[in-house]
Amino acid sequence: MGLLTREVEHAPCTVEISHCFESLHAHVRFNNGATVWPGDxxxxxxxxxxxxxxxxxxxxxxxxxxxxxxxxxxWTRMTGDLEVMELCEFSFSEEVTL
Numbered sequence: 772m773g774l775l776t777r778e779v780e781h782a783p784c785t786v787e788i789s790h791c792f793e794s795l796h797a798h799v800r801f802n803n804g805a806t807v808w809p810g811d812x813x814x815x816x817x818x819x820x821x822x823x824x825x826x827x828x829x830x831x832x833x834x835x836x837x838x839x840x841x842x843x844x845x846w847t848r849m850t851g852d853l854e855v856m857e858l859c860e861f862s863f864s865e866e867v868t869l
């Protein structure tokens with residue numbers, strides 16, 4: 772993989788959507804053992820999956836993984852901690868804002 776080159780990989784995957792009181796999540800498992808690294812992009816193909824309340828839905832799909840270039844991966848690792856800290860910037864107050 773080059774400094775600026777991106778590679779495209781196709782992988783079969785299993786999508787699990789849980790819409791339960793105990794757990795609300797969506798997970799993708801690549802059935803060929805593919806691993807996603809910082810900066811990679813994943814697109815799961817097919818129609819939207821809706822899980823009714825109280826159920827867990829699993830479907831087999833195909834996914835496209837667009838691998839980040841070495842430069843993009845480095846940039847993601849360098850700036851990733853800063854982006855996580857932005858999520859932590861919150862406060863609680865009794866004031867109501869309109």
